[in-house]
Amino acid sequence: MSDMTKQDALQRFVSAKINHLYRQKDAGVSAAIAELAQLRRGAGKVPTGYPHLMGMVLVLENEDKEDKQAFPEQCRGKGDKPNDAEIAAYTALTLFALHQQSQSKSMHDAEVSFGKAVGKLVGNTASSMKKRFDSLLTAQTENARQHYLRSIITLLRSKSIGFNYGQFAVDYMYLQNPSTRKTVLYRWNCEFSYGLVPPRSEESETTTK
Structure with missing residues (x-):
């Protein structure tokens, strides 16, 4: 299976x-x-510290409760430890559960990327928030990444800013691979900048022409 097929299956x-x-x-x-x-x-x-949660993460129960879908075959690991795709799914779903707590609207927003959501947050709050994002980008261990992500998600929840968790899962899968990590970090930084600057209104665009 190609990486494109794998990432599409994970995102879906x-x-x-x-x-x-x-x-x-x-x-x-x-x-x-x-x-x-x-x-x-x-x-x-x-x-690895919460193996019982993987059973929840890797099964999708449909509306009729009779038809259950297992984690996509091309995303499954073959050893005794979760692979990059399984860790990415676990990370996305556990963070979404935290993000959705006490929220009425869905915090899964297909139109907003993770980096852009953090940029919007920093644009609306203290600049010190940028340090947490930078710490996430430079984190070298899974424990450190998870720690900074939880902190960021808690702050996003406080402002009801959602993002696309399907795409985030794909990004996180590639973030764990040294050969693709820089690509993810580059895109997150670019998207952060796009979110930091609010979109210009049609009126302001007209006045500058």
Whole structure:
């Protein structure tokens, strides 16, 4: 399988599971509320410390509860430890569960990238927030990345700023690979800058012409 097929499968799975959990939570389904509560416990922690959560992460239960989808075959690891795609799915879903806590609208926003969301946050808050983003970008271990991500997500939640968790999962999969990490970091930095500067209104564009 190509990387493109793998990343598409990962993005679709994570987005579908998050959308399902949000719809079920919004409808007051107790099972979804309980699952989100359990997933929150893993936010900011490495998945090897919470192996029981991987069972939740790697299965998508459809609306009729009879048809369950397993994690995409091309994304599955073959050893005794989670691979990059499984860690990415775990990270996206546990952080979403934290992000969605006490929020009425979905924090999965398909139109906003992770970097842009953080840029919007920094533009609306103290500049010291940028240091946390920089710390995430320079983190060398999985423990450190998870720690800074939890901190950032908590602040995004406080301002109700969402982002595309499906794309984030793909980014996080590639972030773990030394050969593709710089590409992800470059894009996150660019998207951060786009989010930092608010879009110009049509009126302001007209006056500058």
